[in-house]
Amino acid sequence: MDIEGFRKAGYQAIDRICDYYYSLQNKPVVPRVEPGYLQQHIPNTAPEKGEKWDVIADDYQKLILPGITHWQHPSWFAYFPTGGSFEAILGDLYATSTPTPGFNWFSGPACSELEAIVMDWITKLFDLDGVFLNSSGIGGGCLQVTASDSALISIVAARSTYMRSHPDVKMEELVIYTTTQTHSLGLKAGLVLGLAVRSLEVTASDCYSLRGHTLRAALEEDLARGRRPFILIATVGTTSSGAIDNLPEIHEVVKDHPSLWVHVDAAWAGVVLSCPEYRAACHLDEINSFANSFCTNFHKWGLVNFDASALWVRDRNRLTEALDITPPYLRTKQSGTGVIEFRNWHLGLGRRFRSLKLWFMLRGFGVEGFQKHIRHSVAMNQAFIKLVNASERFTIVTPPSFALTVLRIEPRAEKLSPEDLNSLNKLFYSKVEERKDIAVTHTILNGTYCIRFCTGSPHTTHAHIEQAFNLLSQTAKEAEEAFLSTK
Numbered sequence: 001m002d003i004e005g006f007r008k009a010g011y012q013a014i015d016r017i018c019d020y021y022y023s024l025q026n027k028p029v030v031p032r033v034e035p036g037y038l039q040q041h042i043p044n045t046a047p048e049k050g051e052k053w054d055v056i057a058d059d060y061q062k063l064i065l066p067g068i069t070h071w072q073h074p075s076w077f078a079y080f081p082t083g084g085s086f087e088a089i090l091g092d093l094y095a096t097s098t099p100t101p102g103f104n105w106f107s108g109p110a111c112s113e114l115e116a117i118v119m120d121w122i123t124k125l126f127d128l129d130g131v132f133l134n135s136s137g138i139g140g141g142c143l144q145v146t147a148s149d150s151a152l153i154s155i156v157a158a159r160s161t162y163m164r165s166h167p168d169v170k171m172e173e174l175v176i177y178t179t180t181q182t183h184s185l186g187l188k189a190g191l192v193l194g195l196a197v198r199s200l201e202v203t204a205s206d207c208y209s210l211r212g213h214t215l216r217a218a219l220e221e222d223l224a225r226g227r228r229p230f231i232l233i234a235t236v237g238t239t240s241s242g243a244i245d246n247l248p249e250i251h252e253v254v255k256d257h258p259s260l261w262v263h264v265d266a267a268w269a270g271v272v273l274s275c276p277e278y279r280a281a282c283h284l285d286e287i288n289s290f291a292n293s294f295c296t297n298f299h300k301w302g303l304v305n306f307d308a309s310a311l312w313v314r315d316r317n318r319l320t321e322a323l324d325i326t327p328p329y330l331r332t333k334q335s336g337t338g339v340i341e342f343r344n345w346h347l348g349l350g351r352r353f354r355s356l357k358l359w360f361m362l363r364g365f366g367v368e369g370f371q372k373h374i375r376h377s378v379a380m381n382q383a384f385i386k387l388v389n390a391s392e393r394f395t396i397v398t399p400p401s402f403a404l405t406v407l408r409i410e411p412r413a414e415k416l417s418p419e420d421l422n423s424l425n426k427l428f429y430s431k432v433e434e435r436k437d438i439a440v441t442h443t444i445l446n447g448t449y450c451i452r453f454c455t456g457s458p459h460t461t462h463a464h465i466e467q468a469f470n471l472l473s474q475t476a477k478e479a480e481e482a483f484l485s486t487k
Contacts, residue, residue: 001053009053016061017089021072025459028436029073031066038067069439074459075468078439080239080268080404081377081456083298084305087364091357092305101350103343106332108353115143115355116340121362122310125370126273129288132312134340141312142345143354147267148185150295150311153319153346155189155231158261158292160322162230165259169228171195177218177232179210180446181240183265186233198222198229204446207398208241210234212249219257231261234291236282237269240443240452242401244269247286254290263293267309270296272378272402275371292318301403301456303361303373308354311345320344373458377403380455380465387469393476397448403455406445409476414484422449428479438471 001009041063071082100108116134119141123132134140144150155176163169176197178186190197200218202208215232222229234245247264254260264287272278273296287294294312298304313319324344326335335341343349362370381403388394388407395410408425410416416424426449429442441452451472455465 005053009057012057016057020065024070024072025074025464027070027073029070029075029439030436031069032436033067038063072457072459073439074457074461074464075438076457077453077455077468078441079452080300080454082306083300083303083456085303085361085364085458087360088304088357091360095353095356098353100353102353103349103351104330104332104341105334105339111351111353111355112340112342114359115342116140118355118358118362119143119310119312122358123312125362125367126270127276127279127284128273128294128312131314132294137338138316139312139314140316140340141310142340142342143351143358144295144309144311144346145307146309147183147265147295147297148188149346150293150309151185151233151263151265152189152192153311153323154261154263154293154295154313155193155195156347157313157318157322158231158263159193159195161261161318162228162259164321166228173226173228175222175227175229177215177229177260179235179245181208181238181243182233182235183239183267185265196227202243204398204448206246208238208243208445210245210250212246212253215250216253216256219253219260229257229260231263233263233265236264236266236287237401237404239268240445240450241398241406242269242404243398244282244401247283247291251286251290261292262290263295264291265295267295267297268300268404269402270294270310271298271300271302272374274367275374278374278402298358298361301374301377303365303370303458304357307352308358316340316345323347376458377455377460380460380462381405381453383462383465384453384455384469387466391473393473393480397445397450405453406443406450407453408448408450409480411480411484418447420483420487422447424479424483425449425451427483428476431475431479432472435471435475438468440472 070076072084100111102108102111105112120133120135123141130136131139132141144153159174174195176186176190176195177200178197179200179202181202187197198218200210200214202210219229234247234250236244254262269282273282273284292314296310298308298310299306342351381400385400385405388396388405392412393409394407397406397408409428410421429451432440443450443452
């Protein structure tokens with residue numbers, strides 16, 4: 001393909017992307033395909049000779065698009081949203097048009113400098129403490145792939161910091177603290193690093209939030225046994241229920257255990273810090289006071305297409321001391337002059353030019369537009385909550401969190417055991433899962449089987465919320481009738 005061929009193909013691609021978004025709400029949310037469908041249509045070897053672009057582009061429409069799960073669909077309420085905006089799409093297009101590995105300033109000056117600037121924009125947008133600014137020269141922020149990467153990097157930095165200050169401690173004595181509601185990223189980090197992980201119990205009575213007394217008791221117990229807890233992964237907005245760990249109480253405990261690194265994982269909920277009215281609920285003051293690292297994903301609720309995980313650290317030296325490997329061939333005349341070398345802020349060497357799509361999105365929406373998006377999603381969830389509260393069939397399991405509601409069927413007229421209620425809700429979810437016109441997910445909260453309903457698509461309206469509630473209600477009625485007929 002030459003330049004003019006690319007120009008023609010690019011026009012066609014943009015037209016087809018626009019047509020896709022015009023028709024999005026008329027598509028099934030979940031594709032009507034089965035595992036292995038694509039193997040029936042694509043040869044098992046690459047072509048010997050190049051094919052015409054029109055054929056390739058048409059095959060995307062015919063073969064790939066029918067197998068796409070539409071996370072931007074207005075009736076997508078599963079997991080968490082996967083963000084996107086036309087501004088961010090164009091940012092990725094421009095970024096990939098000028099490939100650069102971005103491992104140091106010389107390899108891409110604009111890449112390094114824009115990332116530092118944009119992360120400072122977001123620091124101010126969220127009202128994070130000035131120590132988290134790249135311009136502070138103390139802490140700073142950078143873009144990672146996912147929250148799992150951000151957590152892993154923070155754990156590596158925390159381990160390095162702890163081992164330097166406790167040189168006699170053995171690696172096998174180290175312990176990562178999570179809770180029973182922490183994302184699986186904690187356990188995976190333990191597997192990757194070969195470290196023990198202890199999940200601290202959280203309860204329904206505390207709305208699945210980690211309390212200070214639980215943390216203190218675990219620390220005292222482990223230290224007495226010769227184990228060395230060195231990091232706690234606290235959460236603002238857990239995956240299952242949107243729970244927020246009690247950072248004020250945790251702060252009091254950490255005062256007595258200053259060697260404990262606290263990483264705050266706000267992968268989903270962190271973007272609500274853009275709205276002043278939600279900052280207290282997220283314990284922003286405590287994040288600013290004592291969190292060693294903080295993470296949120298713009299590719300979830302933040303209008304930026306995957307991937308774009310934002311990580312901040314209070315002390316950048318803790319990262320670079322753990323991760324800085326600079327062989328002679330990476331040294332340039334800019335090395336050591338104060339420019340940020342972001343390769344030392346993550347596990348890999350090269351890094352994508354992610355900041356461009358964030359820059360485009362933030363400029364296109366502005367602070368007001370971004371806040372409007374967040375508030376719209378919360379309002380959509382409030383509309384759903386109102387419908388659930390008026391229902392005779394559903395009950396909300398735990399207090400809703402921003403744009404997430406956890407509910408289940410609990411028939412008012414029937415006295416069912418906890419086991420039967422779980423069985424009923426499993427049946428309900430299995431019937432919902434069969435549908436292609438809505439997507440929700442399930443979870444289990446301390447043995448209670450629940451359904452998660454999360455808003456976040458900018459395309460969702462009140463009409464979509466009402467339609468979703470009616471679909472869930474009808475499916476719940478069918479499940480309840482089928483279940484009770486067997487009793």
